[in-house]
Amino acid sequence: MSDELILFHNVSKFYGDVLGVNKVDLRIPSGITSLVGPNGSGKTTLMNLMSGLVHPGSGSITVRGISPFAPEKLMRILGYATQYDAAPRGVTGFGFVVAGLLLYGYRQAEAERRAALAIETVSLTHAAQRKIAAYSKGMRQRIRLAQAIAHEPAVLVLDEPLNGLDPLVRAETIALFRNYAAQGRHVILSSHVLQEVDVFSDQVILIANGMIVAEGEIRNVRDEIHEHPSQFLLHCQHPARVASMLFDQADVTEVKIDPGGRGVLVMTRQREAFAAAVQRIALNGEEIDGVMPMDENVDALYEYLIGGGK
Amino acid sequence: MNQIWIIAKLELRRAFFSKRALWVYLLALFPAVIFVGHGISVKMQRDEFAGKPTVSAALLDRMAVGTADADVLAAAGKPLQDRSWDQRGRNIKRRTLMYFDGSRRVWFEFENGALRNTRRRELSSIDEDRKVYAGMFQYFYLRLAVFFGSLGIFINLFRGEMIDKSLHFWFLSPVRREVLLLGKYCAGLIASAVIFGGGAVLSFGALLAYQTSADLQAYWQADALYHGTWYVISAMLGCVGYGSVFLAAGLLLRNPIIPALVMLLWESINGFLPELLQKLSVLHYLQSICPVPPPMDPNVPPLLRLVLAPTEPTSAGVAILGVLGLTALVLYVASRAVRRLEINYGTE
Ligand SMILES: Nc1ncnc2c1ncn2[C@@H]1O[C@H](COP(=O)(O)OP(=O)(O)OP(=O)(O)O)[C@@H](O)[C@H]1O
Ligand SMILES: [Mg+2]
Numbered sequence: 233m234s235d236e237l238i239l240f241h242n243v244s245k246f247y248g249d250v251l252g253v254n255k256v257d258l259r260i261p262s263g264i265t266s267l268v269g270p271n272g273s274g275k276t277t278l279m280n281l282m283s284g285l286v287h288p289g290s291g292s293i294t295v296r297g298i299s300p301f302a303p304e305k306l307m308r309i310l311g312y313a314t315q316y317d318a319a320p321r322g323v324t325g326f327g328f329v330v331a332g333l334l335l336y337g338y339r340q341a342e343a344e345r346r347a348a349l350a351i352e353t354v355s356l357t358h359a360a361q362r363k364i365a366a367y368s369k370g371m372r373q374r375i376r377l378a379q380a381i382a383h384e385p386a387v388l389v390l391d392e393p394l395n396g397l398d399p400l401v402r403a404e405t406i407a408l409f410r411n412y413a414a415q416g417r418h419v420i421l422s423s424h425v426l427q428e429v430d431v432f433s434d435q436v437i438l439i440a441n442g443m444i445v446a447e448g449e450i451r452n453v454r455d456e457i458h459e460h461p462s463q464f465l466l467h468c469q470h471p472a473r474v475a476s477m478l479f480d481q482a483d484v485t486e487v488k489i490d491p492g493g494r495g496v497l498v499m500t501r502q503r504e505a506f507a508a509a510v511q512r513i514a515l516n517g518e519e520i521d522g523v524m525p526m527d528e529n530v531d532a533l534y535e536y537l538i539g540g541g542k
Numbered sequence: 543m544n545q546i547w548i549i550a551k552l553e554l555r556r557a558f559f560s561k562r563a564l565w566v567y568l569l570a571l572f573p574a575v576i577f578v579g580h581g582i583s584v585k586m587q588r589d590e591f592a593g594k595p596t597v598s599a600a601l602l603d604r605m606a607v608g609t610a611d612a613d614v615l616a617a618a619g620k621p622l623q624d625r626s627w628d629q630r631g632r633n634i635k636r637r638t639l640m641y642f643d644g645s646r647r648v649w650f651e652f653e654n655g656a657l658r659n660t661r662r663r664e665l666s667s668i669d670e671d672r673k674v675y676a677g678m679f680q681y682f683y684l685r686l687a688v689f690f691g692s693l694g695i696f697i698n699l700f701r702g703e704m705i706d707k708s709l710h711f712w713f714l715s716p717v718r719r720e721v722l723l724l725g726k727y728c729a730g731l732i733a734s735a736v737i738f739g740g741g742a743v744l745s746f747g748a749l750l751a752y753q754t755s756a757d758l759q760a761y762w763q764a765d766a767l768y769h770g771t772w773y774v775i776s777a778m779l780g781c782v783g784y785g786s787v788f789l790a791a792g793l794l795l796r797n798p799i800i801p802a803l804v805m806l807l808w809e810s811i812n813g814f815l816p817e818l819l820q821k822l823s824v825l826h827y828l829q830s831i832c833p834v835p836p837p838m839d840p841n842v843p844p845l846l847r848l849v850l851a852p853t854e855p856t857s858a859g860v861a862i863l864g865v866l867g868l869t870a871l872v873l874y875v876a877s878r879a880v881r882r883l884e885i886n887y888g889t890e
Contacts, residue, residue: 318707
């Protein structure tokens with residue numbers, strides 16, 4: 233069973249003292265899985281971990297039962313198009329894909345046949361004989377995709393694969409992902425924007441600050457975000473009175489007197505109703521010095537993920 | 543095994559033609575250029591003296607200290623060069639006469655008309671040139687050219703790809719890291735062995751090219767082939783040994799200057815070290831298989847002399863095994879390092 237999963241067990245990765253990802257537990261089934269999170273959230277780190285380019289500081293990883301420490305086995309089933317934009321110097325697109333295939337032990341003719349096929353799949357045949365150094369950003373993106381799929385891996389890992397693609401190619405690329413997923417393969421991709429990937433993903437993993445925030449089928453993740461309660465701190469003179477008034481008036485989940493004596497801590501799922509209630513209480517003559525969102529970061533993150541990343 | 547070769551083939555072009563490695567060729571060709579230049583100047587001198595009158599060597603050798611300049615002139619005839627001058631203050635008249643006996647130039651130096659000193663110099667002497675070559679080979683070629691050339695080629699095998707941000711392509715291929723290491727090492731080794739083996743062949747060829755045919759024939763029938771072969775072998779073994787060290791250094795350290803300096807220092811102080819530690823030096827083994835001991839100018843200051851003096855040589859077989867053993871050890875360390883190596887382009 234675990235042979236069909238990508239498993240992360242309590243994986244942490246630090247770069248010196250910079251956090252990459254923290255205590256990640258994941259069970260990724262086959263199909264299209266999107267990693268979504270803002271810059272620096274740890275998407276690339278997760279992908280590098282599962283392909284063995286970096287090693288976990290603690291925890292363990294298996295990809296369809298194979299350890300990333302055994303590239304000679306793992307790479308036979310895994311293709312990874314990284315976000316690194318560099319290409320070996322002086323190589324044509326075709327030569328680049330062929331060289332990769334030679335390392336798989338294919339003979340020259342077979343490698344060339346497969347390379348041509350992969351390049352055709354990403355619609356780059358017209359530029360195959362040109363140097364990669366002279367490719368545009370989108371073309372480089374596609375040649376890396378071609379290299380990743382050339383040996384038809386069961387696990388396809390793609391770091392921001394839709395970045396810089398024009399709409400036509402983008403649609404073709406997504407069709408390719410679907411096709412792969414339909415054959416029972418893993419397609420793992422990353423994006424900054426949930427909207428960009430939610431229509432075609434089977435699962436999404438939301439990640440922020442190196443931690444998995446939500447994970448699962450896209451519909452469930454959306455619901456969870458909407459229902460996620462927000463926490464506020466209400467500065468006021470008479471916390472006990474305000475607390476009881478809030479309970480009567482607004483749809484709050486939880487009200488607590490702040491142990492630090494600053495006021496009242498409130499959890500609510502309905503921010504608008506809560507805001508209106510606070511206003512009414514203030515108008516009634518209760519002295520309220522301020523309202524502070526307590527989990528601003530997480531909140532902003534959700535706004536960001538749902539709101540299209542602006 | 544097959545994979546090692548595939549990797550080496552893919553890497554070879556980069557190892558030979560990388561822009562970073564251009565100066566490696568200059569290092570390798572430098573001795574050949576020097577000896578070709580020297581050969582040309584010897585040829586020109588020979589042509590210059592070809593038409594000059596000669597005096598029999600026996601007659602010139604007979605001139606004893608104290609002989610008067612007039613007697614020398616009477617016996618040997620008109621000299622090729624006749625210079626006289628007064629040494630101010632000490633009231634000494636000096637005179638130098640030069641003769642040529644067909645292969646040597648002979649200078650008679652007189653003070654106040656009496657012969658004080660005789661200097662002889664061959665137009666070219668294969669014995670002397672062989673010594674110069676031995677010195678060049680050990681002091682420059684092995685210590686500096688092969689050393690820094692290997693540095694340039696091998697340290698870039700991994701570090702260069704880190705800088706170019708292309709190392710992950712290798713790491714994403716279905717190849718054990720150890721195999722990748724060996725493949726890259728082979729590519730570097732082939733390139734450096736061809737470049738520095740070739741440099742040794744060319745310079746040794748240049749050394750032979752301008753010798754007189756009699757000298758050449760004698761040397762050829764005696765040791766030439768043997769010497770040339772050992773020079774080439776020791777240059778190539780230098781690539782084997784230094785190559786592994788710098789390959790490992792490129793994996794373990796960020797800054798290539800540091801391992802280079804440490805290694806250079808280590809090789810230099812090797813002569814002071816206890817015998818056991820000497821066995822950990824590449825140069826020690828290389829010097830052991832150099833066929834001709836290098837000359838040592840008596841004017842070299844004693845400290846430098848200690849640095850330059852070759853260590854007590856071991857036999858050729860032991861030396862070759864020594865280099866290979868050291869290499870295997872270093873490659874083992876490198877293979878441990880390459881397994882742990884992570885793609886980390888950001889902080890380079
Ligand atoms: N080589 C590195 N050295 C030091 N810190 C690193 C390194 N790589 C990543 N990090 C840090 O790890 C965290 C996660 O980075 P990561 O590249 O995984 O983010 P990401 O989600 O891929 O971001 P982006 O959307 O910009 O690609 C960031 O804080 C980053 O600064
Ligand atoms: Mg990234």
